[in-house]
Amino acid sequence: MTPSVDWSVAAATGAYLVRGGPVVDRAEAERVVTELSDFTVEAERHVRGLTGLGAGLPLSPGEVVDRPGWVRAAASGLEAMTTRALPDDEKNGALAPLVAGSAGVQTGVVLAFLGTKVLGQYDPFGGDDHAGRLLLVAPNVVAAQRAMRVSGRDFRMWVCLHECTHRLQFTAVDWLRDHFAAEVGRLITGFAESDGLGTLLSRVSENVRQLRDAKEKGSVGLAELVQTPAQREVFDRLLALSTLLEGHADYVMDAVGPEVVPSVAAIRRRFTVRRKGGGPLDRLLRALLGVDAKVRQYALGSSFTRAVVEAVGMDGFNAVWTSPNTLPSREEIKDPKAWLRRVH
Secondary structure (H helix, E strand, C coil): CCCCCCHHHHHHHHHHHCCCCCCCCHHHHHHHHHHHHHHHHHHHHHHHHHHCCCCCCCCCCCEEECHHHHHHHHHHHHHHHHHHHCCHHHCCCCCCCCCCCCHHHHHHHHHHHHCCCCCEEEECCCCCCCCCEEEEEHHHHHHHHHHHCCCHHHHHHHHHHHHHHHHHHHHHCCCHHHHHHHHHHHHHHHHHHCCHHHHHHHCHHHHHHHHHHHHHCCCCCHHHHHCCHHHHHHHHHHHHHHHHHHHHHHHHHHHCCCCCCCCHHHHHHHHHHHHCCCCHHHHHHHHHHCHHHHHHHHHHHHHHHHHHHHHHHHHHHHHHHCCHHHCCCHHHHHCHHHHHHHHC
């Protein structure tokens, strides 16, 4: 069988299609790049102090990239994650039902869209070592900061706090990377074997209606509409984990406090409004790609983290990192007291 996605095509397509960033003079560009790189080290110190995670681990600066650079890095990271997640006998064939012919181009189009939105990203499967790869997308950080009219220095530190929390989650919790890869492998394999995407695309009009109904009920998007019960179990575990990781990072970036980011309250308020914005086409693409669902994850995961920390302190919260068995379920994310009863 042939590989299902030509990742080099995806990277080239996305890098070619992604729109250029805001116009920035040379002095400002150099200042933004330098601060983003330096702040990743400073931010992780603050995150370690707040969370109690990562003592003794090396501190490394992140990589500052432009939009095409992020697209290429994302394609490389997805290839690495897929290779790691799937068993050897399925790496070249399990995704074939999902993607036909122009899969690399299609993936590149998606990456081009996301390449204008992503502020930063920690890729646990990127890079050449176990430290992963921490990326900050300079033009997107500048564009967001200008649109919200907030302090450039404060916003850059705020973004770095979020991404450094993600890096620390994976570097300080030694089992998390393998667990995440295994769950992704289970989901991809099951979805491919059931031709989930083919079913999805053959029922577009019906799925639009179902998506509307699902959103009204608090569901997360199109992927859930074609899952078998077994796939749903894996999906629920991954969704709970993702919600925990995103919400924990959101909690940390605000909890570090105004001594680190003086205008944190204003940034959070304006950023929350910005997350909900966009024109009709942008909103449609966000819904189809699950971006709107991700926005809801931030709030839900942050509420879970805050409730647990208020009940048992940060040390008590850190029990989530003990093993896969102590991770909250999807229902426990919505009901922190249930997780507290089970774990504490």
